[in-house]
Amino acid sequence: MLTNPRGDSMVCAQCAGEPVTLECPGCGSVSHSRAHRLCDRCRHPATVRRLLTNSDGQVPDALQPLEAYLLAHPGAANSFDRWALKSDAARAIRHLVSGLLPLEARAIIDDLSTPQSAGFLLSLLVAAGLLPELDVHQARFDRWLELWLAAIDSPQDRLILQRYHSWGTNPILRRPVARPTSSQHRVNRHRVRLRECATLLAHIRSSGHTLATFPQRELDHYLTGSASQADALSHFTRWLRQNRLSHLTVHPRRHTTAVAGMDPAERWRVARRFLKDDTIPSMDRVSGLLTLLYGMQSTRIAxxxxxxxxxxxxxxxxTIAADAIELPEPLGRAIVDQLQASAARSDRWLFPGRNPGAPITAGAITRRLRLHGVSLADARATALIELAQHMHPRVISDLLGLSSTAATRWWRLAGSGWATYPTLR
Known part of the structure; x- marks a missing residue:
């Protein structure tokens, strides 16, 4: 560290012949020392122990796996210092240390003020082995549902929603997901669905009707044309008809494949920028190029x-689906950079997320790329249409993991003719 003036420049204390006053008392380093004099490497273990020690100056036996995990995943010292001092999750950890908070998922969710803090701490405790493997998003949803149902005033509405959740949506929620990032999307969708159903039930009750007497014409007038409302209420009214509780019907929206919203020349211009600009973070370069070149969804990238x-x-x-894809050299180099950058944070995920042991969310990828002027939906549509002009749907499906139906839809949008495909194959 340059601390002493010599002429018009600064030199280190040893070169100036002065005593070294800013060296770390733990290891003797003068790199990144601060007011408390400990360097980053020595400061992290000290911060961990301050966070986890009880009044006796010892880390409780039950929390020693958490200490080992935090020591093995240091991260940025300054960020960790701020987190350990000010965050809601760190406050909950201190309650765990003092015994004020039991080591249970439900109690931790109730103790924390925001869903993000609860998700982070639950993921951290699962990664450290203090809690059994659980779906953090599902655990948060289950607790939210319990509190939300209890706050509904009408006993009749509450009973209908409880039955609908138990028999109409819960079996779907409990199905295994192909990708971890799908879990958050799924519980968010069901939360929106239940809220729309509760709003409809309250509207029916305020109009003086019941589910059995509410006219279809009034339901049609009630609908706003919102896609999320149509998706939610079409499923709900179908469940009502199946259980002979109502004759109401809401038609779901028709799912259509988005048309290209990005000019092909602009797509290649942006792709060349991502291929050549090493100042763009490797995470953004890789996710952007996978979208621009291969039309990958953000959930699959994550x-x-x-x-x-x-x-x-x-x-x-x-390897995205069945067959491995050989990557162009700049993209391959960016992926190797990302492998190295993420090694300290995760031994599984290429794109580690904010929560320990979890990948980045699809929404975070979308937001990061938007800062670089890339709309994922538009870039993906243009990429898939151009790929469909040169490849058969079966090849697209094998390489990119699209279903045969989706690959065929893109092929039809591209207007390709593949009558000669067997010969080419």
Missing amino acids: ALERSDVQVSGDRVTL
Whole structure:
């Protein structure tokens, strides 16, 4: 560290012949020392112990796995200092240390003021082995549902919503998900669905009707044309008819494939910028290029694992679906950079998320790329249409993991004719 003036420049204390006053008392380093004099490497263990020690100056036996996990995943010292001092999750950890808070998911969710803090701390405790493996998003949803139902004034509405959740939506929620990032999307969708149903029931009750007497014409007048409302109420009214509680009907929206919203020349201009500009963070370069070149969804990008990448010399391949794709050299180099950058944070995910042991969310990828002027939906649509002009739907499906139906829809949008495909194959 340059601390002493010599002429018009600064030199270190040893070169100036002065005593070293800013060296770290733990290791002797003068790098990144601060007012308390400990360097980053020595400061992190000290901060962890301050966070986890009880009044006796010892880390409770039950929390020692958490200490080991935090020591093994140091991160940025300054950020960790701020988190340990001011965050809601750190406050809850101190309650765990003092015994004021039991080591249970439900109690932790209730103790924390925001869903984000609850999700982070639950993920941290699962990653450290203090809680059994659980779906953090599902655990938060279950507790939200319990509190939300209890706050509904009408006993009749509450009973209908409880039955609908138990028999109409819960079996769907409990199905295994193909990608971890799908869990958050799924519970968010069901939360919106239940709220729309509760709003409809309150409207029916305020109009002086019941589910059995509410006219279809008034329901049609009630609908706003919102896509989320149509999706929610179409499922709800179908469940009502199946259980002979009502004859109401809401038609779901028709799912259509988005048309290209990005000029092909602009797509290649942006792609060249991502390929050549090393100042763009590797996470953004990789996710942007996977969208611009291969039309990948943000949920699928977020769920990529380190094992999906194979490096052999200068050759880098990525397995998205059934077949591995050999990547162009700039993209391969960016993926190798991302592998190195994420190694300290996760031994599984290519794009580690904010929560320990979890991948980044699809929404975070979308927001990051939007800062670079990339609309994921438009870029993906243009990429898939151009790919469909040159490849058969079956090849697209094998390489990119699209369903045969989706690949065929893009092929039809591209207007491709593949009568000669068997010969080419």
